[in-house]
Amino acid sequence: MWGALKHMPDERKGINVASVLAVRGLTIGMPDSPPIVDKVDLDLRPGCITCLVGESGSGKSLTALSLMRLLPPGIGLQADMLELDGEDLRELDDARMNVIRGDRMAMVFQEPMTALNPVMTVGEQITEALRVHKGMDQASADIAALDMFRQVQIPAAETRLNAYPHQLSGGMRQRVMIAIALVCRPSVLIADEPTTALDVTIQSQILRLIDALRVELGMAVLLITHNLSLVAEIADEVVVMYAGRIVERAPRDALFGDPMHPYTLALFAAMPRADGRGHPLATIGGQVPSHGERLSGCRFAARCPFAEARCMETYPTLREIRQGHWISCWRAPLEDHVS
Ligand SMILES: Nc1ncnc2c1ncn2[C@@H]1O[C@H](COP(=O)(O)OP(=O)(O)O)[C@@H](O)[C@H]1O
Ligand code: SF4
Ligand SMILES: [Mg+2]
Structure with missing residues:
Protein backbone atom coordinates (compact mmCIF):
# COMPACT_ATOMS: atom_id res chain seq x y z
CA MET A 1 0.00 0.00 0.00
CA MET A 105 8.26 23.69 14.64
CA ALA A 106 4.78 22.30 14.30
CA MET A 107 3.00 19.31 15.74
CA VAL A 108 0.15 17.11 14.56
CA PHE A 109 -1.67 15.28 17.32
CA GLN A 110 -3.55 12.01 17.20
CA GLU A 111 -6.82 13.70 18.14
CA PRO A 112 -7.35 16.92 16.15
CA MET A 113 -9.98 18.31 18.52
CA THR A 114 -7.26 18.85 21.13
CA ALA A 115 -5.44 21.18 18.75
CA LEU A 116 -8.34 23.01 17.11
CA ASN A 117 -10.28 25.87 18.64
CA PRO A 118 -13.98 24.88 18.72
CA VAL A 119 -15.27 28.46 18.56
CA MET A 120 -13.28 29.67 15.55
CA THR A 121 -13.82 28.60 11.96
CA VAL A 122 -10.98 26.52 10.59
CA GLY A 123 -10.33 29.29 8.07
CA GLU A 124 -9.87 31.82 10.88
CA GLN A 125 -7.47 29.41 12.60
CA ILE A 126 -5.24 28.85 9.61
CA THR A 127 -5.14 32.51 8.60
CA GLU A 128 -4.37 33.50 12.19
CA ALA A 129 -1.26 31.30 12.03
CA LEU A 130 -0.14 33.12 8.90
CA ARG A 131 -0.87 36.57 10.28
CA VAL A 132 0.84 35.92 13.61
CA HIS A 133 3.88 34.04 12.34
CA LYS A 134 4.38 35.42 8.85
CA GLY A 135 2.97 38.93 9.30
CA MET A 136 0.59 38.47 6.34
CA ASP A 137 -2.40 40.73 5.82
CA GLN A 138 -5.81 39.05 5.80
CA ALA A 139 -6.16 38.99 2.01
CA SER A 140 -2.79 37.26 1.46
CA ALA A 141 -3.46 34.88 4.36
CA ASP A 142 -6.84 33.94 2.81
CA ILE A 143 -5.15 33.05 -0.47
CA ALA A 144 -2.38 31.04 1.23
CA ALA A 145 -4.91 29.23 3.45
CA LEU A 146 -7.04 28.21 0.49
CA ASP A 147 -3.96 26.98 -1.34
CA MET A 148 -2.90 24.90 1.69
CA PHE A 149 -6.39 23.42 2.09
CA ARG A 150 -6.20 22.35 -1.54
CA GLN A 151 -2.74 20.85 -1.01
CA VAL A 152 -4.07 18.66 1.79
CA GLN A 153 -6.84 17.68 -0.60
CA ILE A 154 -9.77 19.09 1.30
CA PRO A 155 -12.64 18.93 -1.20
CA ALA A 156 -14.68 22.14 -1.61
CA ALA A 157 -11.88 23.92 0.23
CA GLU A 158 -13.40 27.39 -0.16
CA THR A 159 -16.62 26.38 1.59
CA ARG A 160 -14.84 24.36 4.25
CA LEU A 161 -12.75 27.35 5.34
CA ASN A 162 -15.97 28.70 6.88
CA ALA A 163 -16.72 25.55 8.85
CA TYR A 164 -16.27 25.08 12.57
CA PRO A 165 -14.29 21.99 13.63
CA HIS A 166 -17.37 20.11 14.84
CA GLN A 167 -18.96 20.46 11.39
CA LEU A 168 -16.17 18.42 9.81
CA SER A 169 -15.52 14.68 9.77
CA GLY A 170 -12.57 13.23 11.67
CA GLY A 171 -10.57 12.83 8.47
CA MET A 172 -11.29 16.40 7.42
CA ARG A 173 -10.30 17.77 10.83
CA GLN A 174 -7.05 15.84 10.61
CA ARG A 175 -6.31 17.44 7.25
CA VAL A 176 -7.15 20.85 8.67
CA MET A 177 -4.72 20.29 11.54
CA ILE A 178 -2.06 19.15 9.10
CA ALA A 179 -2.75 22.20 6.92
CA ILE A 180 -2.35 24.50 9.94
CA ALA A 181 0.84 22.66 10.94
CA LEU A 182 2.34 22.95 7.47
CA VAL A 183 1.13 26.35 6.29
CA CYS A 184 4.00 28.26 7.88
CA ARG A 185 6.48 25.84 6.31
N1 LIG B 1 -0.12 13.63 32.17
C1 LIG B 1 0.58 12.64 32.74
N2 LIG B 1 0.75 12.59 34.07
C2 LIG B 1 1.45 11.60 34.66
N3 LIG B 1 2.04 10.59 33.97
C3 LIG B 1 1.91 10.58 32.66
C4 LIG B 1 1.19 11.60 31.95
N4 LIG B 1 1.23 11.33 30.64
C5 LIG B 1 1.94 10.19 30.54
N5 LIG B 1 2.36 9.74 31.74
C6 LIG B 1 3.18 8.54 32.03
O1 LIG B 1 4.17 8.46 31.04
C7 LIG B 1 4.16 7.18 30.41
C8 LIG B 1 4.49 7.40 28.95
O2 LIG B 1 3.37 8.02 28.34
P1 LIG B 1 3.34 8.40 26.81
O3 LIG B 1 4.45 9.33 26.48
O4 LIG B 1 1.96 8.89 26.54
O5 LIG B 1 3.60 6.99 26.11
P2 LIG B 1 3.35 6.53 24.61
O6 LIG B 1 3.05 7.75 23.80
O7 LIG B 1 4.61 5.83 24.21
O8 LIG B 1 2.19 5.59 24.68
C9 LIG B 1 2.78 6.64 30.68
O9 LIG B 1 2.80 5.25 30.79
C10 LIG B 1 2.41 7.25 31.99
O10 LIG B 1 2.91 6.44 33.03
S1 SF4 C 1 17.71 -8.64 29.13
FE1 SF4 C 1 18.25 -6.73 28.11
S2 SF4 C 1 20.49 -6.64 28.10
FE2 SF4 C 1 19.89 -8.75 28.55
S3 SF4 C 1 19.92 -9.79 26.58
FE3 SF4 C 1 17.79 -9.07 26.96
S4 SF4 C 1 17.69 -7.05 26.01
FE4 SF4 C 1 19.85 -7.58 26.17
MG1 LIG D 1 1.36 8.19 22.63
Whole structure:
Protein backbone atom coordinates (compact mmCIF):
# COMPACT_ATOMS: atom_id res chain seq x y z
CA MET A 1 0.00 0.00 0.00
CA TRP A 2 2.84 2.40 0.80
CA GLY A 3 4.90 1.38 -2.19
CA ALA A 4 4.22 4.60 -4.04
CA LEU A 5 5.80 6.76 -1.35
CA LYS A 6 8.91 8.15 -2.91
CA HIS A 7 12.23 8.51 -1.24
CA MET A 8 14.67 11.26 -1.94
CA PRO A 9 17.83 9.95 -3.61
CA ASP A 10 20.32 9.04 -0.90
CA GLU A 11 22.70 11.84 -1.72
CA ARG A 12 19.93 14.37 -1.17
CA LYS A 13 18.87 12.94 2.14
CA GLY A 14 20.24 14.77 5.10
CA ILE A 15 21.47 11.67 6.91
CA ASN A 16 24.97 13.09 7.06
CA VAL A 17 24.05 16.74 7.41
CA ALA A 18 23.71 18.65 10.63
CA SER A 19 20.48 18.06 12.49
CA VAL A 20 17.97 20.88 12.62
CA LEU A 21 16.76 19.63 16.01
CA ALA A 22 19.43 18.10 18.21
CA VAL A 23 18.45 16.42 21.46
CA ARG A 24 20.86 14.96 24.01
CA GLY A 25 20.10 13.34 27.33
CA LEU A 26 16.42 14.27 27.30
CA THR A 27 14.91 13.21 30.60
CA ILE A 28 11.24 13.74 31.47
CA GLY A 29 9.51 13.20 34.77
CA MET A 30 7.88 14.46 37.89
CA PRO A 31 9.82 15.72 40.91
CA ASP A 32 10.90 13.00 43.34
CA SER A 33 9.94 10.09 41.12
CA PRO A 34 11.92 7.98 38.64
CA PRO A 35 12.16 9.48 35.16
CA ILE A 36 9.41 8.56 32.69
CA VAL A 37 11.71 9.21 29.72
CA ASP A 38 15.39 8.71 30.40
CA LYS A 39 18.39 10.12 28.53
CA VAL A 40 16.96 10.13 25.03
CA ASP A 41 19.08 11.41 22.13
CA LEU A 42 17.53 12.39 18.80
CA ASP A 43 18.73 14.08 15.63
CA LEU A 44 16.08 15.36 13.27
CA ARG A 45 17.67 16.16 9.93
CA PRO A 46 16.40 18.27 7.04
CA GLY A 47 14.40 16.21 4.55
CA CYS A 48 14.52 13.09 6.73
CA ILE A 49 11.81 11.15 8.50
CA THR A 50 12.71 9.72 11.88
CA CYS A 51 10.18 7.15 13.04
CA LEU A 52 9.74 6.60 16.75
CA VAL A 53 8.26 3.21 17.62
CA GLY A 54 7.49 1.23 20.77
CA GLU A 55 4.53 -0.05 22.74
CA SER A 56 2.01 2.22 24.43
CA GLY A 57 3.38 3.69 27.61
CA SER A 58 7.01 3.77 26.43
CA GLY A 59 7.14 7.58 26.50
CA LYS A 60 6.79 8.51 22.82
CA SER A 61 4.10 11.14 23.23
CA LEU A 62 5.81 12.80 26.19
CA THR A 63 9.03 12.89 24.17
CA ALA A 64 7.18 14.59 21.30
CA LEU A 65 5.43 17.08 23.58
CA SER A 66 8.65 17.93 25.37
CA LEU A 67 10.33 18.89 22.10
CA MET A 68 7.57 21.48 21.63
CA ARG A 69 7.84 22.40 25.32
CA LEU A 70 4.20 21.37 25.71
CA LEU A 71 4.47 18.88 28.56
CA PRO A 72 1.40 18.52 30.82
CA PRO A 73 1.47 20.48 34.09
CA GLY A 74 3.62 18.85 36.76
CA ILE A 75 5.84 17.05 34.26
CA GLY A 76 9.20 18.64 33.53
CA LEU A 77 12.20 18.04 31.32
CA GLN A 78 15.94 18.17 31.67
CA ALA A 79 18.34 17.84 28.77
CA ASP A 80 22.03 18.20 28.07
CA MET A 81 21.04 19.69 24.73
CA LEU A 82 17.77 20.72 23.07
CA GLU A 83 18.67 22.91 20.12
CA LEU A 84 16.69 24.09 17.12
CA ASP A 85 19.12 25.34 14.48
CA GLY A 86 21.62 26.06 17.24
CA GLU A 87 19.09 27.91 19.41
CA ASP A 88 18.80 26.50 22.93
CA LEU A 89 15.12 25.71 23.57
CA ARG A 90 15.55 24.62 27.17
CA GLU A 91 15.24 27.94 28.88
CA LEU A 92 13.17 29.93 26.38
CA ASP A 93 10.23 31.77 27.93
CA ASP A 94 6.68 31.09 26.75
CA ALA A 95 6.55 34.17 24.56
CA ARG A 96 9.62 33.10 22.58
CA MET A 97 8.45 29.46 22.43
CA ASN A 98 5.10 30.65 21.06
CA VAL A 99 6.96 32.35 18.23
CA ILE A 100 8.76 29.09 17.41
CA ARG A 101 5.73 26.83 17.80
CA GLY A 102 3.62 26.81 14.68
CA ASP A 103 6.30 28.63 12.74
CA ARG A 104 9.62 26.76 12.84
CA MET A 105 8.26 23.69 14.64
CA ALA A 106 4.78 22.30 14.30
CA MET A 107 3.00 19.31 15.74
CA VAL A 108 0.15 17.11 14.56
CA PHE A 109 -1.67 15.28 17.32
CA GLN A 110 -3.55 12.01 17.20
CA GLU A 111 -6.82 13.70 18.14
CA PRO A 112 -7.35 16.92 16.15
CA MET A 113 -9.98 18.31 18.52
CA THR A 114 -7.26 18.85 21.13
CA ALA A 115 -5.44 21.18 18.75
CA LEU A 116 -8.34 23.01 17.11
CA ASN A 117 -10.28 25.87 18.64
CA PRO A 118 -13.98 24.88 18.72
CA VAL A 119 -15.27 28.46 18.56
CA MET A 120 -13.28 29.67 15.55
CA THR A 121 -13.82 28.60 11.96
CA VAL A 122 -10.98 26.52 10.59
CA GLY A 123 -10.33 29.29 8.07
CA GLU A 124 -9.87 31.82 10.88
CA GLN A 125 -7.47 29.41 12.60
CA ILE A 126 -5.24 28.85 9.61
CA THR A 127 -5.14 32.51 8.60
CA GLU A 128 -4.37 33.50 12.19
CA ALA A 129 -1.26 31.30 12.03
CA LEU A 130 -0.14 33.12 8.90
CA ARG A 131 -0.87 36.57 10.28
CA VAL A 132 0.84 35.92 13.61
CA HIS A 133 3.88 34.04 12.34
CA LYS A 134 4.38 35.42 8.85
CA GLY A 135 2.97 38.93 9.30
CA MET A 136 0.59 38.47 6.34
CA ASP A 137 -2.40 40.73 5.82
CA GLN A 138 -5.81 39.05 5.80
CA ALA A 139 -6.16 38.99 2.01
CA SER A 140 -2.79 37.26 1.46
CA ALA A 141 -3.46 34.88 4.36
CA ASP A 142 -6.84 33.94 2.81
CA ILE A 143 -5.15 33.05 -0.47
CA ALA A 144 -2.38 31.04 1.23
CA ALA A 145 -4.91 29.23 3.45
CA LEU A 146 -7.04 28.21 0.49
CA ASP A 147 -3.96 26.98 -1.34
CA MET A 148 -2.90 24.90 1.69
CA PHE A 149 -6.39 23.42 2.09
CA ARG A 150 -6.20 22.35 -1.54
CA GLN A 151 -2.74 20.85 -1.01
CA VAL A 152 -4.07 18.66 1.79
CA GLN A 153 -6.84 17.68 -0.60
CA ILE A 154 -9.77 19.09 1.30
CA PRO A 155 -12.64 18.93 -1.20
CA ALA A 156 -14.68 22.14 -1.61
CA ALA A 157 -11.88 23.92 0.23
CA GLU A 158 -13.40 27.39 -0.16
CA THR A 159 -16.62 26.38 1.59
CA ARG A 160 -14.84 24.36 4.25
CA LEU A 161 -12.75 27.35 5.34
CA ASN A 162 -15.97 28.70 6.88
CA ALA A 163 -16.72 25.55 8.85
CA TYR A 164 -16.27 25.08 12.57
CA PRO A 165 -14.29 21.99 13.63
CA HIS A 166 -17.37 20.11 14.84
CA GLN A 167 -18.96 20.46 11.39
CA LEU A 168 -16.17 18.42 9.81
CA SER A 169 -15.52 14.68 9.77
CA GLY A 170 -12.57 13.23 11.67
CA GLY A 171 -10.57 12.83 8.47
CA MET A 172 -11.29 16.40 7.42
CA ARG A 173 -10.30 17.77 10.83
CA GLN A 174 -7.05 15.84 10.61
CA ARG A 175 -6.31 17.44 7.25
CA VAL A 176 -7.15 20.85 8.67
CA MET A 177 -4.72 20.29 11.54
CA ILE A 178 -2.06 19.15 9.10
CA ALA A 179 -2.75 22.20 6.92
CA ILE A 180 -2.35 24.50 9.94
CA ALA A 181 0.84 22.66 10.94
CA LEU A 182 2.34 22.95 7.47
CA VAL A 183 1.13 26.35 6.29
CA CYS A 184 4.00 28.26 7.88
CA ARG A 185 6.48 25.84 6.31
CA PRO A 186 8.10 24.63 9.52
CA SER A 187 11.63 23.23 9.59
CA VAL A 188 10.45 20.48 11.94
CA LEU A 189 7.16 18.56 11.93
CA ILE A 190 6.32 16.32 14.85
CA ALA A 191 3.47 13.94 14.08
CA ASP A 192 2.18 11.74 16.91
CA GLU A 193 0.20 8.88 15.41
CA PRO A 194 -1.33 11.38 13.02
CA THR A 195 -3.50 8.91 11.15
CA THR A 196 -4.31 6.14 13.59
CA ALA A 197 -7.99 7.08 13.86
CA LEU A 198 -8.51 7.45 10.11
CA ASP A 199 -9.51 4.98 7.49
CA VAL A 200 -6.79 3.41 5.40
CA THR A 201 -7.30 5.47 2.24
CA ILE A 202 -7.14 8.76 4.11
CA GLN A 203 -4.13 7.55 6.12
CA SER A 204 -2.35 6.86 2.90
CA GLN A 205 -3.22 10.26 1.39
CA ILE A 206 -2.11 12.16 4.46
CA LEU A 207 1.17 10.30 4.74
CA ARG A 208 1.88 10.87 1.07
CA LEU A 209 1.30 14.54 1.62
CA ILE A 210 3.65 14.70 4.61
CA ASP A 211 6.21 12.76 2.60
CA ALA A 212 5.89 15.09 -0.39
CA LEU A 213 6.20 18.22 1.72
CA ARG A 214 9.21 16.80 3.51
CA VAL A 215 10.94 16.61 0.15
CA GLU A 216 9.61 19.95 -1.12
CA LEU A 217 10.34 21.93 2.04
CA GLY A 218 13.34 19.94 3.28
CA MET A 219 11.34 19.49 6.45
CA ALA A 220 12.61 17.25 9.25
CA VAL A 221 9.86 14.90 10.44
CA LEU A 222 9.50 12.96 13.65
CA LEU A 223 6.75 10.41 13.04
CA ILE A 224 5.36 8.33 15.88
CA THR A 225 3.48 5.33 14.56
CA HIS A 226 2.55 1.74 15.38
CA ASN A 227 2.56 0.81 11.72
CA LEU A 228 5.85 -0.98 11.12
CA SER A 229 5.03 -1.60 7.45
CA LEU A 230 4.81 2.14 7.03
CA VAL A 231 8.05 2.64 8.95
CA ALA A 232 9.79 0.16 6.65
CA GLU A 233 8.61 2.19 3.69
CA ILE A 234 8.96 5.77 4.78
CA ALA A 235 11.62 6.11 7.51
CA ASP A 236 15.15 7.31 7.07
CA GLU A 237 16.03 6.55 10.66
CA VAL A 238 14.18 4.42 13.19
CA VAL A 239 14.31 4.89 16.94
CA VAL A 240 12.92 2.07 19.10
CA MET A 241 11.86 3.04 22.60
CA TYR A 242 11.14 0.73 25.46
CA ALA A 243 10.03 1.84 28.93
CA GLY A 244 11.31 5.37 28.52
CA ARG A 245 14.65 4.59 26.93
CA ILE A 246 16.01 4.13 23.44
CA VAL A 247 16.93 0.46 23.01
CA GLU A 248 17.90 0.59 19.33
CA ARG A 249 18.43 3.36 16.84
CA ALA A 250 19.57 2.87 13.24
CA PRO A 251 19.07 3.93 9.63
CA ARG A 252 15.98 2.23 8.23
CA ASP A 253 17.77 -0.37 6.11
CA ALA A 254 20.11 -1.34 8.95
CA LEU A 255 17.24 -1.68 11.40
CA PHE A 256 15.04 -3.79 9.15
CA GLY A 257 17.95 -5.67 7.53
CA ASP A 258 19.76 -6.46 10.76
CA PRO A 259 17.62 -5.80 13.83
CA MET A 260 19.61 -6.57 16.95
CA HIS A 261 17.88 -5.69 20.16
CA PRO A 262 15.70 -8.55 21.49
CA TYR A 263 12.84 -6.07 21.87
CA THR A 264 13.13 -4.99 18.23
CA LEU A 265 13.18 -8.67 17.22
CA ALA A 266 10.02 -9.24 19.27
CA LEU A 267 8.35 -6.22 17.64
CA PHE A 268 9.16 -7.56 14.21
CA ALA A 269 7.99 -11.04 15.13
CA ALA A 270 4.65 -9.51 16.18
CA MET A 271 4.37 -7.66 12.88
CA PRO A 272 1.56 -9.01 10.73
CA ARG A 273 2.56 -9.90 7.22
CA ALA A 274 -0.54 -10.68 5.18
CA ASP A 275 -2.26 -7.32 4.85
CA GLY A 276 0.70 -5.12 5.71
CA ARG A 277 -1.15 -3.27 8.45
CA GLY A 278 0.23 -2.74 11.92
CA HIS A 279 -1.58 -3.94 15.02
CA PRO A 280 -1.00 -3.75 18.76
CA LEU A 281 1.99 -5.75 19.84
CA ALA A 282 -0.09 -8.46 21.41
CA THR A 283 2.25 -11.36 20.89
CA ILE A 284 5.05 -10.10 23.15
CA GLY A 285 4.37 -11.66 26.54
CA GLY A 286 4.29 -9.39 29.60
CA GLN A 287 3.96 -5.63 29.86
CA VAL A 288 6.13 -2.56 29.75
CA PRO A 289 7.15 -1.81 33.35
CA SER A 290 5.75 1.51 34.54
CA HIS A 291 8.28 4.13 35.54
CA GLY A 292 7.65 3.37 39.23
CA GLU A 293 8.55 -0.31 38.76
CA ARG A 294 11.84 0.02 36.96
CA LEU A 295 14.84 -1.70 38.45
CA SER A 296 18.46 -0.87 37.87
CA GLY A 297 19.07 -3.48 35.15
CA CYS A 298 17.82 -3.81 31.61
CA ARG A 299 14.18 -2.79 31.45
CA PHE A 300 13.35 -5.56 28.98
CA ALA A 301 14.85 -8.29 31.18
CA ALA A 302 11.52 -9.63 32.49
CA ARG A 303 10.34 -10.31 28.92
CA CYS A 304 13.63 -11.12 27.23
CA PRO A 305 14.38 -14.71 26.18
CA PHE A 306 18.14 -13.98 26.35
CA ALA A 307 18.21 -12.43 29.83
CA GLU A 308 21.09 -13.44 32.06
CA ALA A 309 22.33 -12.40 35.50
CA ARG A 310 24.14 -9.21 34.46
CA CYS A 311 21.00 -8.01 32.64
CA MET A 312 19.15 -7.82 35.95
CA GLU A 313 21.88 -5.87 37.67
CA THR A 314 23.18 -3.16 35.39
CA TYR A 315 21.57 -1.17 32.64
CA PRO A 316 23.29 -1.74 29.27
CA THR A 317 24.39 1.65 28.01
CA LEU A 318 23.44 2.54 24.45
CA ARG A 319 26.47 1.76 22.28
CA GLU A 320 27.19 2.49 18.63
CA ILE A 321 28.14 -0.93 17.33
CA ARG A 322 28.24 0.07 13.68
CA GLN A 323 28.13 3.47 12.11
CA GLY A 324 24.78 4.96 13.03
CA HIS A 325 23.50 1.71 14.57
CA TRP A 326 23.03 2.05 18.31
CA ILE A 327 21.91 -0.66 20.66
CA SER A 328 21.41 -1.04 24.39
CA CYS A 329 21.90 -4.73 25.17
CA TRP A 330 24.60 -6.69 26.95
CA ARG A 331 24.60 -9.27 24.19
CA ALA A 332 25.24 -6.80 21.40
CA PRO A 333 26.29 -7.51 18.79
CA LEU A 334 24.01 -10.52 18.77
CA GLU A 335 25.90 -12.63 16.28
CA ASP A 336 23.73 -15.68 16.85
CA HIS A 337 20.30 -14.18 16.52
CA VAL A 338 17.92 -15.76 14.07
CA SER A 339 15.29 -13.56 12.56
N1 LIG B 1 -0.12 13.63 32.17
C1 LIG B 1 0.58 12.64 32.74
N2 LIG B 1 0.75 12.59 34.07
C2 LIG B 1 1.45 11.60 34.66
N3 LIG B 1 2.04 10.59 33.97
C3 LIG B 1 1.91 10.58 32.66
C4 LIG B 1 1.19 11.60 31.95
N4 LIG B 1 1.23 11.33 30.64
C5 LIG B 1 1.94 10.19 30.54
N5 LIG B 1 2.36 9.74 31.74
C6 LIG B 1 3.18 8.54 32.03
O1 LIG B 1 4.17 8.46 31.04
C7 LIG B 1 4.16 7.18 30.41
C8 LIG B 1 4.49 7.40 28.95
O2 LIG B 1 3.37 8.02 28.34
P1 LIG B 1 3.34 8.40 26.81
O3 LIG B 1 4.45 9.33 26.48
O4 LIG B 1 1.96 8.89 26.54
O5 LIG B 1 3.60 6.99 26.11
P2 LIG B 1 3.35 6.53 24.61
O6 LIG B 1 3.05 7.75 23.80
O7 LIG B 1 4.61 5.83 24.21
O8 LIG B 1 2.19 5.59 24.68
C9 LIG B 1 2.78 6.64 30.68
O9 LIG B 1 2.80 5.25 30.79
C10 LIG B 1 2.41 7.25 31.99
O10 LIG B 1 2.91 6.44 33.03
S1 SF4 C 1 20.49 -6.64 28.10
FE1 SF4 C 1 19.89 -8.75 28.55
S2 SF4 C 1 17.71 -8.64 29.13
FE2 SF4 C 1 18.25 -6.73 28.11
S3 SF4 C 1 17.69 -7.05 26.01
FE3 SF4 C 1 19.85 -7.58 26.17
S4 SF4 C 1 19.92 -9.79 26.58
FE4 SF4 C 1 17.79 -9.07 26.96
MG1 LIG D 1 1.36 8.19 22.63
